[in-house]
Amino acid sequence: MGQDQPGSEVLDLALLARQTLGDRELEADLFELFELQALRLRPVIAGAGDAQERSRAAHTLKGGAAAVGATAVMRIAGELEAKLGQGSSSEVADLLAALDRALEETCRAIASWRRAG
Numbered sequence: 001m002g003q004d005q006p007g008s009e010v011l012d013l014a015l016l017a018r019q020t021l022g023d024r025e026l027e028a029d030l031f032e033l034f035e036l037q038a039l040r041l042r043p044v045i046a047g048a049g050d051a052q053e054r055s056r057a058a059h060t061l062k063g064g065a066a067a068v069g070a071t072a073v074m075r076i077a078g079e080l081e082a083k084l085g086q087g088s089s090s091e092v093a094d095l096l097a098a099l100d101r102a103l104e105e106t107c108r109a110i111a112s113w114r115r116a117g
Contacts, residue, residue, distance in 0.1 A: 011109045044057040
């Protein structure tokens, strides 16, 4: 995919198109589900709860990100999953900040994709 596509730095739209066989309606549905999932899981991942629960939430977000080609979110959620699963908190704050940035950029890229129609 060319770098001139909306969100090409954070979204692999070619991967998404392969997974959906180019069905834009399905892509729109997947993006909507991903955004809702991210809104639900982000507080769990950042919460003060059980590390295993937080790790599972990061794993779920990683899978959702992979389904829509959100490569940056997928990578960071995977790193968070590993750190939280190991009980390591040393890098978690930095990874959470990176996740927030990646989610924001991804949501902007999805909005651009919607506008491009």
